[in-house]
Amino acid sequence: MAEPVERPTDEPLNRWRGWGGWKVPKYLKRGNGSDAFGLAAGSAVLGLVVAAGAVLAAGPWDSGQRKAERDRAVVQQRAGGAHHEGTAPGAPEPAASAPAVLSALGTASGTAPAGASGLDAVLTPLLDTPALGSVRTAVVVDAATGEQLYARGARTPMTPASTVKIATTAAALSALGPAHRIPTTVTLSPDSRTLTLVGGGDPTLDEAALRALAADTARSLHDSGTGTVRLAYDTSRYSGPALHPIGPNENIAPVSALMADEGRLDTSDRGPAPRTDDPAGDAARTFAELLDDAGVGTRSEPVSGKAPAGSRTVATHLSKPLSALVERALTNSDNDIAEALARQTALKAGEPASFAGSRRAVTARLKALGLPLAGARLADGSGLDRADKVTAGLLARLLALAAGPDHPELRPVLTGLPVAGFSGTLGDRYEATSPATGLIRAKTGTLTGVNSLAGTAVDAQGRLLAFAFLASGTTSPADAEASLDTLATALTRGSR
Incomplete structure (x- = not known):
């Protein structure tokens, strides 16, 4: 039986349309020397106001998502891959302190727990609730100082479910950089008789992108005087089994270097859906129809095969930047994107783009970041595999690293996390009246008998x-889930 995972809900747009004209204060558009303080201020204000308007208006993976945070999280160096954009220069400027921002919002500046002893009294009774099953682990870290404030089973390997996407996306950003784009190309053989649609591993490729590729291809062939062609499709960029170990499942399509709309057979763009068992063939057949619409005839059904030696590229489509793909993967707990990002990390490392190669590449990249990997096993990129094992210490340290000043390329890991009560898989888990609404951003994880929350x-x-x-x-x-939400809420309240 397929394992259940998060079922993301549509964001509550109707509740917050009145905030659409709100302006982001200038001080929220920059960070200070300790990025964690800038992010704390941004989380407070953006969670309570921007998340109510600008975030929802832009969409969870639009290039305008949480623009105040993106402007503040300037990438300081160019990184990764053959397809990337330049990044904005300059260092962050000072921002208002988080306590001042919270005070301006009317938030009480009461005393928070001082170190591990204070949090122990708050969190330990909540962790002991029977709702959290037989084994519970927890770690809390001050993101600005790196100080571990609370730990229980910090080094105990646990099945993380979808919270493993935090590790997957961080590894991809570290390897390739947030501006990297995944190419899908069309090549023409030296004899001008065979077109090949070459998959690069972009799971967000859709009919609109294929239509644009067909139009560009038609223009190129018209200019060169090419007539009817044979159409092939190339998926050789990926290797190994295409089927995830959980088997055929509505939560993920067969993993392929070429697919359209994540192999979905309905009109959805998130959550479980009926999936094709031949995503590459379906994408190629759609492309053939679009070529015909553009005036390029094909001799027969498209066939699977590598592009002939010496073929030249006649059209290229680039995915959205990796930062946007990461945000979409985290906000909606998108399994297809997560597996694609793991394979992109493998390709960058020179590993086979397979489950095994991805595991080695992601693990090596996290090790290079100096993270505690004892007991960790990254069996897949999505968290659907029960063989995944991570520790609470690894996830908390990784999130703290993403908040710090030394690795700005990791910032999309934070900006992609669902906002409590507003977006993604946390959209319906906090009431509007909850004191934690907007102050928590976290990745959820759910398998049968496994529940997790990290953020x-x-x-x-x-x-x-x-x-x-x-x-x-x-x-x-x-x-x-209610018990995990209560734990996270306790962090926002502190001890009064």
């Missing part, structure tokens, strides 16, 4: 805390 919270002092809560042996997903 950031702004505490009562305005500190940005990175946390990871992992539970196994749970029997009621709803009760487990």
Whole structure:
């Protein structure tokens, strides 16, 4: 039986349309020397206001998503891949302190727990609730200082479910850079008789992109006087089994270097859906129809095969920047994008773009970042595989690293996290009246008997805390999720 995962809900647009004209304060568009403080201020204000308007208006993976945070998280160096854009120069400028911003919002600046002893009294009873199953682990880190404020089973390997996407996306950003784009190309053989649609591994390729590729191809062939052609499609960029170990499943399509709309057979763009068992063939057949619409005839059905030696590129489509793909993967818990990002990391490392190659490449990249990997096993990129094992310490440290000044390329890991009560898989898990709404951003994880939550919270002092809560042996997903949400909420309240 297929394992259930998060079922993302549509964002509550209707509740917040009145905020659409709100302007982002200038001080939120820059960070300070300690990026965690800028992110804490941004999380507080953006969660309570921008998340109510600008975030929802832009969409969870639009280039305008959480623009105030993106402007503040300027990438300081160019990185990764053959297809990338330049990044904006310049260092972050000072920003208002988080406590001042919270005070301006009318948030009480009460005393937050001081170190591990204060949090122990708050979190330990909540972790001991039976709803969290038989094994529970937790780590809380001050993102600005790196100080571990609370730990329980910090080094215990646990099945993370979809929170493993935090590791997958961080590895891809570190390897390729946030501006990297995944190409899909069309090549023409030296004898001008064979067109080949070459998949680069972009799971977000859609009919509009294929239509644009067909139009560009038609113009190129018309200019060169080429007539009817044979159409092939090349998926050789990926290797190994295409089927995820969980088997045929509505939560993920067969992993292929060429697919359109993530192999979905309905009109959805997130969550479970009926999937094709031949994503590459379906994409190629759609492309053939679009070529015909553009005036290029094909002799027969497209066939699978590598582009002939000496073929030249006649059209190229580039995916959205990796930063946008990361945000979409995290906001909507998108399994197809996560597996694609793991394979892109493998290709950059010179590993086979397979489940095994991706595991080695992602692990090596996290090790290079100096993260604690004892007991970790990254069996897949999405978290659907129960063989995945990570520790709460690894996830919390990784989130803190993404918030710090040394690795700005990792910032999309934070900006992509669902916002409590507003977006993605946390859109319906916090009431509008909850004191934590907008102050928590976290990745959810759900498999049968496994529930997890890892992200950031702004505490009562305005500190940005990175946390990871992992539970196994749970029997009621709803009760487990409520208990995890209560734990995260406790971080925002502190001790008064």
